Structures are given as structure tokens and as C-alpha cells.
Amino acid sequence: MAAQQPLHVLVTGSTGFIGAHVVDNLLAKGFRVRGATRSASKGEQMKAVRPQYASLLEFVTVQDFSHIGVFDAVMDGIDAVIHVASPFFYNTTDNEKDLILPAINGVKSILSASAQSGSKVRRIVLTSSFASVLDVDRNPPPDFVYTAEHWNPLSYETAIDPGSSSVVAYRGSKKFAELAAWEFIKTNAPRFDLVTLCPPMVFGPTVHPVSSVDQLNESNAVLWSVAAGADPLPTARVPAWVDVRDLAEAHVQALMSPGAGGKRYIPVSPEPFSYESAADIIKDQFEWAVDSVTRDYEAGKKPQASYGVDGETVARELHFRYHRFRETVVDFVVQVRRDFYASA
Ligand SMILES: NC(=O)c1ccc[n+]([C@@H]2O[C@H](COP(=O)([O-])OP(=O)(O)OC[C@H]3O[C@@H](n4cnc5c(N)ncnc54)[C@H](OP(=O)(O)O)[C@@H]3O)[C@@H](O)[C@H]2O)c1
Numbered sequence: 526m527a528a529q530q531p532l533h534v535l536v537t538g539s540t541g542f543i544g545a546h547v548v549d550n551l552l553a554k555g556f557r558v559r560g561a562t563r564s565a566s567k568g569e570q571m572k573a574v575r576p577q578y579a580s581l582l583e584f585v586t587v588q589d590f591s592h593i594g595v596f597d598a599v600m601d602g603i604d605a606v607i608h609v610a611s612p613f614f615y616n617t618t619d620n621e622k623d624l625i626l627p628a629i630n631g632v633k634s635i636l637s638a639s640a641q642s643g644s645k646v647r648r649i650v651l652t653s654s655f656a657s658v659l660d661v662d663r664n665p666p667p668d669f670v671y672t673a674e675h676w677n678p679l680s681y682e683t684a685i686d687p688g689s690s691s692v693v694a695y696r697g698s699k700k701f702a703e704l705a706a707w708e709f710i711k712t713n714a715p716r717f718d719l720v721t722l723c724p725p726m727v728f729g730p731t732v733h734p735v736s737s738v739d740q741l742n743e744s745n746a747v748l749w750s751v752a753a754g755a756d757p758l759p760t761a762r763v764p765a766w767v768d769v770r771d772l773a774e775a776h777v778q779a780l781m782s783p784g785a786g787g788k789r790y791i792p793v794s795p796e797p798f799s800y801e802s803a804a805d806i807i808k809d810q811f812e813w814a815v816d817s818v819t820r821d822y823e824a825g826k827k828p829q830a831s832y833g834v835d836g837e838t839v840a841r842e843l844h845f846r847y848h849r850f851r852e853t854v855v856d857f858v859v860q861v862r863r864d865f866y867a868s869a
Contacts, residue, residue: 530781531605531648533557537596537635538610539584540567542742543652545733546773547607552578554777561587561599561610570734590631596638604645606717607776608635609652611702613695613743620694621685628698632705640715647717648786650779651706654699655725655765655791655834661696663832670833673723673789676700692762718786720779722772725793725834726761729769729853730860738865745857751803752811752858756819758804764797764830768848778843785843793836794847799828806854811862 534551538544539560548571551558558581562568568584575582585599590610610631617623632651639646658675677700683689684697703721710719726744735741738749747759775792779785801822807814808824840847 531556533559533602533604534780535559535561535596535599535603535606537561537587537606537608537631538652540564540571540733541609542731542733542745543727543769543772544607544609545571545731546729546769547609547776548582549575549732550770550773550777551607552581555581556777557581558583559599559603560584561596563587563589567734590627590634593630593634593637596634597641600638600641600644600646602645603639604647605780606635606639606646606649607652607780608632608649609776611652611698615691615695615743617691617694620687620689620691620697624691624694624698625681625685625701628702629705632702633709636706636709636713636715639717640709640713644716648780649706649717649719650776651703651719651721652776653703653721653723653789654696655723655763655793656696657700657703658723658791659696659763665832668833670835671791672835673791673838720785720787721789722775722779722839723789723791724767724772725763725765725791726798727767727769727772728857729848730856735864738861741861747800748803748854748857749861751800752807752814752818752861754817754819755800756821758800758819758822761799761828764799764828765793765834766798766850766853767792767794767836768853771845771847774845775839775843778845782843788842790839790843791834791836792839793834794850795836796847796850797828797830798850799826801826802828802850803854806851807858810851810855811858814858 534556539548540562565586587595611628612624657677679697728748772792804818808818
């Protein structure tokens with residue numbers, strides 16, 4: 526990417542959990558932001574609660590990106606893209622149609638729109654996932670550490686198989702969408718470069734339009750279920766997590782750092798987590814939770830991780846620090862109680 530900083534950034538998924546934090550981080554740094562959303566009314570709600578950024582923030586409605594070409598008409602004046610949007614839910618009826626093709630086509634659409642003649646785009650930051658890194662069948666030796674060099678070996682055939690769970694399909698959607706992005710760069714040698722971020726579970730307060738706990742995004746919904754009394758507690762598929770505010774900072778730093786071009790990073794807190802540790806924190810911090818959180822688990826047990834994940838490289842190269850798990854959980858629970866239950 527040219528040494529010159531981008532000025533006008535297109536953010537896809539801008540009305541979702543992570544995308545809205547990316548929007549706020551960009552605005553706070555003085556960037557102009559064009560948010561792409563499927564819902565004009567969510568865009569209007571985001572604008573309405575950010576009056577101080579009226580001159581920097583606009584939204585464009587972009588239909589479901591199962592169709593290639595959806596971004597072609599919204600690139601005018603844009604010199605960088607943060608592509609966050611991707612389907613993230615588990616109640617699928619057709620793995621390939623619901624999750625995998627939209628994820629891949631979304632990536633192809635945004636990259637081809639950015640490569641149109643006359644495009645000023647010089648960098649694209651893509652929200653991938655630790656799902657495209659992790660090999661769930663690996664039995665790692667002691668001290669094994671996942672780095673950005675690792676790729677999930679899942680095959681396309683297994684990911685789309687109707688017999689595969691939607692969790693497997695989601696992992697495939699992230700892997701094959703990220704691969705499509707790297708392949709596009711290799712094949713087309715466009716004028717922009719690419720940075721991909723592969724976060725594990727993302728938790729933290731929300732800044733996108735959510736009007737009830739039923740509308741929380743997938744990862745936060747599971748965390749909230751602990752406070753709401755889930756019994757048994759959910760089981761963490763991976764013991765790794767990152768605070769959404771740290772992840773947003775990583776996205777924006779990835780856009781701003783000339784040396785990040787062509788790199789893949791894993792933003793992940795150095796602290797492993799478990800839902801048991803979340804339950805401990807919530808009970809310790811909130812009196813009301815002593816009755817609501819289940820007692821039926823081993824309290825005080827430190828989270829165990831059978832492997833490490835290198836989150837230090839990205840924090841060092843992109844200059845940010847990680848929140849502690851306790852802070853993330855408390856900030857999130859305070860917000861949910863205040864916004865949806867009118868008490869803290
Ligand atoms: N949360 C996590 O734990 C986690 C972990 C690793 C990676 N990620 C990745 O982070 C990204 C954002 O996830 P999130 O947690 O912020 O979830 P989210 O709140 O559900 O956001 C998903 C966003 O993608 C957009 N989207 C989904 N399907 C689409 C489609 N077919 N066409 C156009 N837009 C579509 C949604 O648009 P609308 O707002 O218009 O509905 C929404 O803004 C995804 O790429 C996800 O894979 C999330």
C-alpha cells in the first residue's frame with residue numbers, strides 16, 4: 526500500500542457486532558466511513574446515535590452478496606475496504622447455500638469491485654476467523670502454538686456435505702472465503718494488497734443496533750446465556766477469545782500500517798477462557814447473578830488450553846494491547862443489564 530494513509534473507507538457488515546466497532550474506531554481516528562448494510566433502517570439507527578459524526582458517516586444498502594457484483598456501484602471515492610460481513614449463524618438448512626457460497630461470493634464481490642478500472646482502493650482488510658486456522662482433529666504435542674502459518678485442513682466436500690454440522694460448514698465458509706481472497710490477489714495482481722485477521726471467539730459490549738437479547742450476535746449470545754442461567758454451562762469449542770474493541774483496533778491498524786500488506790494475523794488474547802471462568806466472574810461481580818448463574822459446575826477452575834495461539838505477533842506489529850477477560854465480561858454484562866433489563 527502507498528505510504529499515504531487512506532481517507533475514505535468502505536466497511537461491510539457495518540451494522541453487525543464487529544463491523545460497528547470498526548466503524549466507531551475509524552470515525553474516532555478521523556476517517557470518512559461508508560458502511561455497507563443490508564438494512565437501511567439499521568444504518569439510519571447507527572447514524573442517529575452518532576450525530577457528532579454526521580459529516581463523516583454514510584450508509585449504503587447492498588443486497589445479499591450471494592450475488593457477485595453487488596458492491597460495484599458503491600465504490601466511488603473509496604480508497605480502502607474493511608470486509609467484515611459474512612454469514613455467522615448455525616441454524617442452517619443448506620450448508621453450502623446458507624453459509625459457504627455467500628461467504629465466498631462476498632469476498633469475490635468486494636475484491637472484484639475494488640479492482641474495477643478507476644478504483645482508488647489500495648488495501649483490503651478481511652475479517653477471517655481462527656476457524657480457518659484451527660485443525661480440530663489435531664492432537665497437538667505439548668507446547669504446540671498455532672500461528673498465522675497454519676490452515677484448517679477441512680475439505681470443501683466435507684464442509685458442504687449435508688451430513689456435516691453447521692459448525693463444520695461455518696469453519697469451511699471462513700476457510701474457503703479467505704482462500705478465495707488470497708487466490709484473487711495471486712491471480713489478478715490488483716493495485717491493492719490484502720491483510721487478513723483470524724480472530725477466535727469475540728466478546729464485548731455492542732455498539733450496533735440491537736433491541737433485545739434475542740438479537741445479540743452468536744458469540745455474545747452464548748456468553749450472555751451464562752449470566753442468564755444456562756445449565757449445563759456451554760462448552761467452549763476453542764479456549765481462545767478476543768475483545769471486540771481490540772479486534773476493531775487491529776482492523777484499523779492493519780489498514781494504517783504500511784508493513785501489514787500481504788500478512789495474515791491472529792488477534793487473540795493471551796488469557797485462555799472457559800464459560801466456567803465467565804460464570805465465576807459474573808457471580809463475583811454481580812450480586813443478582815449469585816442466584817441466576819448455575820451452581821452446577823466446578824467453580825474456581827482455571828481455563829485449560831491444550832494448545833497455544835500466537836496473538837503476540839499482531840499486537841506487537843499493529844501496536845495494541847489486549848483487554849483482560851474479566852473486563853470484557855463485566856463491560857458486556859453491565860451493558861446488557863442496562864440496555865435490555867433497565868438495571869445494572
Ligand atoms: N463473533 C465472533 O466470535 C467471530 C469470531 C471470528 C470471526 N468472526 C467473523 O466476524 C464477522 C462479523 O461477525 P459478527 O460477530 O459481527 O456477526 P454479526 O453481528 O452477525 O455480523 C455479520 C455481518 O455480516 C453481514 N452479512 C451476513 N450475511 C450476509 C449476506 N449474505 N450478505 C450481506 N451481508 C451479510 C450482516 O449484515 P446485516 O447487518 O446487514 O445483517 C452483519 O453485518 C464475520 O465475518 C464472522 O465470520 C466473528
